[in-house]
Amino acid sequence: MEISFTERELDVMGVLWETGGATVAEVRERLHDDLAYTTVLTVLRTLEEKGHVGHTEEGKAHRYHPLVQRQDAGTSALKRMLRKLFKNSPELLLTQLVSDRDLSDGELRRMKRMLDERLGKEEP
Template sequence: GAEPDRSGEAEVAKRRPIVFTDRELDVMSVLWRLGSGTVAEVREELGDVGYTTVLKILQILEDKGHVAHDAEGRAYRYRPLVAPEDAGERALSRILNKVFHGSLDLMVARLVSDRSLTADEIARLKEIIDELEPGDAPAEGEGRGR
Protein backbone atom coordinates (compact mmCIF):
# COMPACT_ATOMS: atom_id res chain seq x y z
CA GLY A 1 0.00 0.00 0.00
CA ALA A 2 0.91 3.65 -0.15
CA GLU A 3 3.14 5.09 2.56
CA PRO A 4 1.23 7.26 5.03
CA ASP A 5 1.97 11.01 4.93
CA ARG A 6 4.12 11.67 7.99
CA SER A 7 5.37 15.14 7.08
CA GLY A 8 4.01 16.87 10.17
CA GLU A 9 4.39 14.17 12.83
CA ALA A 10 7.93 14.96 13.96
CA GLU A 11 7.19 18.71 14.04
CA VAL A 12 4.14 18.18 16.26
CA ALA A 13 6.14 15.94 18.60
CA LYS A 14 8.90 18.58 18.92
CA ARG A 15 6.48 21.32 20.01
CA ARG A 16 4.80 19.32 22.77
CA PRO A 17 6.36 19.15 26.24
CA ILE A 18 7.87 15.71 26.81
CA VAL A 19 6.73 14.45 30.20
CA PHE A 20 6.31 10.74 30.86
CA THR A 21 4.87 8.79 33.79
CA ASP A 22 7.00 5.82 34.91
CA ARG A 23 4.84 3.36 32.95
CA GLU A 24 4.84 5.57 29.84
CA LEU A 25 8.62 5.71 30.06
CA ASP A 26 8.74 1.89 30.34
CA VAL A 27 6.70 1.61 27.12
CA MET A 28 8.74 4.31 25.32
CA SER A 29 11.94 2.54 26.35
CA VAL A 30 10.72 -0.66 24.65
CA LEU A 31 9.74 1.25 21.48
CA TRP A 32 13.12 3.04 21.38
CA ARG A 33 14.93 -0.29 21.78
CA LEU A 34 12.81 -2.19 19.21
CA GLY A 35 12.18 0.70 16.82
CA SER A 36 8.45 -0.12 16.78
CA GLY A 37 6.10 -2.68 18.24
CA THR A 38 2.58 -4.02 18.50
CA VAL A 39 0.75 -4.04 21.84
CA ALA A 40 1.58 -7.76 22.19
CA GLU A 41 5.30 -7.20 21.46
CA VAL A 42 5.57 -4.33 23.94
CA ARG A 43 3.68 -6.35 26.58
CA GLU A 44 6.02 -9.31 26.06
CA GLU A 45 9.06 -7.05 26.63
CA LEU A 46 7.57 -5.55 29.80
CA GLY A 47 6.43 -8.89 31.20
CA ASP A 48 4.44 -7.66 34.21
CA VAL A 49 1.79 -5.50 32.49
CA GLY A 50 -1.58 -6.57 31.09
CA TYR A 51 -2.51 -6.23 27.42
CA THR A 52 -5.23 -3.63 28.00
CA THR A 53 -2.88 -1.56 30.20
CA VAL A 54 -0.23 -1.49 27.46
CA LEU A 55 -2.90 -0.61 24.89
CA LYS A 56 -4.19 2.26 27.06
CA ILE A 57 -0.65 3.60 27.65
CA LEU A 58 0.06 3.51 23.90
CA GLN A 59 -3.22 5.35 23.21
CA ILE A 60 -2.31 8.02 25.79
CA LEU A 61 1.19 8.37 24.29
CA GLU A 62 -0.40 8.75 20.85
CA ASP A 63 -2.84 11.39 22.16
CA LYS A 64 0.16 13.28 23.60
CA GLY A 65 1.90 13.12 20.19
CA HIS A 66 4.79 10.92 21.38
CA VAL A 67 3.97 7.82 19.26
CA ALA A 68 2.07 7.08 16.05
CA HIS A 69 0.66 3.85 14.69
CA ASP A 70 0.31 2.13 11.34
CA ALA A 71 -2.13 -0.69 10.62
CA GLU A 72 -0.43 -4.08 10.32
CA GLY A 73 -3.06 -6.68 9.50
CA ARG A 74 -5.57 -6.56 12.36
CA ALA A 75 -3.02 -5.03 14.77
CA TYR A 76 -1.45 -1.60 15.03
CA ARG A 77 2.32 -1.15 14.99
CA TYR A 78 3.38 1.77 17.18
CA ARG A 79 6.56 3.79 16.64
CA PRO A 80 8.12 6.59 18.67
CA LEU A 81 7.94 10.17 17.35
CA VAL A 82 10.24 11.42 20.12
CA ALA A 83 13.96 10.58 20.29
CA PRO A 84 15.26 9.29 23.64
CA GLU A 85 17.86 12.09 23.65
CA ASP A 86 15.11 14.73 23.43
CA ALA A 87 13.12 13.12 26.23
CA GLY A 88 16.25 12.86 28.39
CA GLU A 89 17.29 16.45 27.73
CA ARG A 90 13.86 17.81 28.64
CA ALA A 91 13.61 15.59 31.75
CA LEU A 92 17.05 16.69 32.98
CA SER A 93 16.17 20.32 32.34
CA ARG A 94 12.97 19.97 34.42
CA ILE A 95 14.87 18.30 37.27
CA LEU A 96 17.61 20.94 37.13
CA ASN A 97 15.09 23.78 37.35
CA LYS A 98 12.47 22.28 39.68
CA VAL A 99 14.62 20.25 42.08
CA PHE A 100 18.01 21.98 42.01
CA HIS A 101 16.69 25.53 41.29
CA GLY A 102 18.97 25.86 38.26
CA SER A 103 22.15 24.87 40.11
CA LEU A 104 23.98 22.58 37.70
CA ASP A 105 26.93 22.05 40.05
CA LEU A 106 24.61 20.82 42.83
CA MET A 107 22.80 18.48 40.43
CA VAL A 108 26.04 16.97 39.10
CA ALA A 109 27.44 16.64 42.63
CA ARG A 110 24.29 14.77 43.66
CA LEU A 111 24.44 12.48 40.62
CA VAL A 112 28.04 11.45 41.21
CA SER A 113 27.70 11.12 45.00
CA ASP A 114 24.92 8.55 44.66
CA ARG A 115 27.12 5.88 43.09
CA SER A 116 30.70 4.71 42.88
CA LEU A 117 32.42 6.01 39.77
CA THR A 118 35.10 3.99 38.02
CA ALA A 119 38.48 5.57 37.25
CA ASP A 120 37.46 5.65 33.56
CA GLU A 121 34.22 7.49 34.34
CA ILE A 122 36.06 10.06 36.46
CA ALA A 123 38.65 10.57 33.70
CA ARG A 124 35.90 11.01 31.10
CA LEU A 125 34.05 13.55 33.28
CA LYS A 126 37.29 15.51 33.72
CA GLU A 127 37.81 15.48 29.92
CA ILE A 128 34.29 16.81 29.35
CA ILE A 129 34.81 19.60 31.90
CA ASP A 130 38.26 20.47 30.50
CA GLU A 131 36.78 20.79 26.99
CA LEU A 132 34.14 23.27 28.17
CA GLU A 133 34.61 27.00 27.93
CA PRO A 134 32.60 29.24 30.29
CA GLY A 135 29.11 29.68 28.86
CA ASP A 136 29.68 26.79 26.46
CA ALA A 137 26.91 24.32 25.68
CA PRO A 138 26.61 21.53 23.10
CA ALA A 139 25.09 22.68 19.80
CA GLU A 140 21.36 21.96 19.29
CA GLY A 141 20.79 18.23 18.84
CA GLU A 142 24.45 17.47 19.53
CA GLY A 143 25.15 15.26 22.54
CA ARG A 144 28.31 14.71 24.50
CA GLY A 145 28.15 10.91 24.35
CA ARG A 146 31.16 8.63 24.52
Protein backbone atom coordinates in the same frame (compact mmCIF):
# COMPACT_ATOMS: atom_id res chain seq x y z
CA MET B 1 8.10 21.73 24.56
CA GLU B 2 8.37 19.80 27.81
CA ILE B 3 8.20 16.05 27.35
CA SER B 4 7.15 14.10 30.40
CA PHE B 5 6.25 10.48 31.01
CA THR B 6 4.84 8.48 33.87
CA GLU B 7 6.99 5.54 34.96
CA ARG B 8 4.85 3.08 33.01
CA GLU B 9 4.87 5.30 29.90
CA LEU B 10 8.65 5.52 30.14
CA ASP B 11 8.89 1.72 30.27
CA VAL B 12 6.78 1.45 27.11
CA MET B 13 8.73 4.23 25.38
CA GLY B 14 11.95 2.39 26.26
CA VAL B 15 10.71 -0.63 24.31
CA LEU B 16 9.74 1.53 21.33
CA TRP B 17 13.10 3.35 21.35
CA GLU B 18 14.95 0.02 21.46
CA THR B 19 12.89 -1.65 18.75
CA GLY B 20 11.99 1.33 16.58
CA GLY B 21 8.39 0.10 16.58
CA ALA B 22 6.32 -2.70 18.03
CA THR B 23 2.81 -4.09 18.34
CA VAL B 24 1.03 -4.17 21.69
CA ALA B 25 1.93 -7.87 22.07
CA GLU B 26 5.61 -7.19 21.26
CA VAL B 27 5.78 -4.34 23.78
CA ARG B 28 4.11 -6.54 26.39
CA GLU B 29 6.64 -9.34 25.81
CA ARG B 30 9.59 -7.00 26.37
CA LEU B 31 8.31 -5.35 29.54
CA HIS B 32 9.60 -6.62 32.88
CA ASP B 33 6.16 -6.28 34.48
CA ASP B 34 3.49 -8.78 33.55
CA LEU B 35 0.94 -6.23 32.35
CA ALA B 36 -2.38 -7.11 30.75
CA TYR B 37 -2.67 -6.57 27.00
CA THR B 38 -5.35 -3.94 27.60
CA THR B 39 -3.10 -2.04 30.02
CA VAL B 40 -0.29 -1.84 27.45
CA LEU B 41 -2.81 -0.81 24.80
CA THR B 42 -4.15 1.94 27.07
CA VAL B 43 -0.63 3.25 27.73
CA LEU B 44 0.15 3.28 24.00
CA ARG B 45 -3.10 5.09 23.20
CA THR B 46 -2.39 7.67 25.91
CA LEU B 47 1.11 8.20 24.49
CA GLU B 48 -0.43 8.60 21.05
CA GLU B 49 -2.93 11.19 22.35
CA LYS B 50 -0.02 13.12 23.87
CA GLY B 51 1.73 13.11 20.49
CA HIS B 52 4.66 10.97 21.64
CA VAL B 53 3.75 7.85 19.64
CA GLY B 54 2.24 7.14 16.24
CA HIS B 55 1.04 3.94 14.63
CA THR B 56 0.64 2.23 11.30
CA GLU B 57 -1.83 -0.54 10.58
CA GLU B 58 -0.34 -3.97 10.12
CA GLY B 59 -3.14 -6.36 9.31
CA LYS B 60 -5.42 -6.43 12.33
CA ALA B 61 -2.71 -5.06 14.61
CA HIS B 62 -1.18 -1.62 14.97
CA ARG B 63 2.57 -1.11 14.98
CA TYR B 64 3.42 1.76 17.31
CA HIS B 65 6.54 3.87 16.80
CA PRO B 66 8.08 6.70 18.81
CA LEU B 67 7.58 10.25 17.58
CA VAL B 68 9.84 11.60 20.33
CA GLN B 69 13.54 10.84 20.31
CA ARG B 70 15.10 9.37 23.46
CA GLN B 71 17.64 12.20 23.58
CA ASP B 72 14.90 14.87 23.41
CA ALA B 73 13.01 13.17 26.23
CA GLY B 74 16.22 12.96 28.27
CA THR B 75 16.99 16.62 27.70
CA SER B 76 13.48 17.60 28.77
CA ALA B 77 13.62 15.39 31.87
CA LEU B 78 17.03 16.76 32.83
CA LYS B 79 15.81 20.36 32.50
CA ARG B 80 12.79 19.54 34.66
CA MET B 81 14.97 17.81 37.26
CA LEU B 82 17.46 20.69 37.22
CA ARG B 83 14.64 23.17 37.80
CA LYS B 84 12.77 21.19 40.47
CA LEU B 85 15.58 19.51 42.42
CA PHE B 86 18.65 21.69 41.91
CA LYS B 87 17.24 25.25 41.89
CA ASN B 88 18.15 25.57 38.18
CA SER B 89 21.82 25.22 39.12
CA PRO B 90 23.96 22.94 36.93
CA GLU B 91 26.70 23.30 39.55
CA LEU B 92 24.50 21.74 42.24
CA LEU B 93 23.62 18.90 39.87
CA LEU B 94 27.28 18.29 39.04
CA THR B 95 28.22 18.41 42.73
CA GLN B 96 25.59 15.76 43.48
CA LEU B 97 26.74 13.64 40.56
CA VAL B 98 30.46 13.65 41.32
CA SER B 99 29.81 13.13 45.03
CA ASP B 100 28.25 9.76 44.19
CA ARG B 101 30.56 7.22 45.78
CA ASP B 102 29.59 4.54 43.24
CA LEU B 103 31.32 6.34 40.36
CA SER B 104 34.53 4.68 39.28
CA ASP B 105 37.77 6.57 38.70
CA GLY B 106 37.34 5.84 34.98
CA GLU B 107 33.87 7.37 34.93
CA LEU B 108 35.12 10.46 36.76
CA ARG B 109 38.05 10.80 34.32
CA ARG B 110 35.67 10.58 31.34
CA MET B 111 33.46 13.27 32.88
CA LYS B 112 36.50 15.47 33.45
CA ARG B 113 37.58 14.94 29.85
CA MET B 114 34.12 16.00 28.63
CA LEU B 115 34.28 19.15 30.75
CA ASP B 116 37.81 19.91 29.53
CA GLU B 117 36.70 19.44 25.92
CA ARG B 118 33.72 21.73 26.49
CA LEU B 119 36.11 24.33 27.89
CA GLY B 120 38.44 23.87 24.94
CA LYS B 121 41.27 22.36 26.94
CA GLU B 122 43.14 19.14 26.33
CA GLU B 123 44.01 16.74 29.10
CA PRO B 124 47.79 16.15 29.41
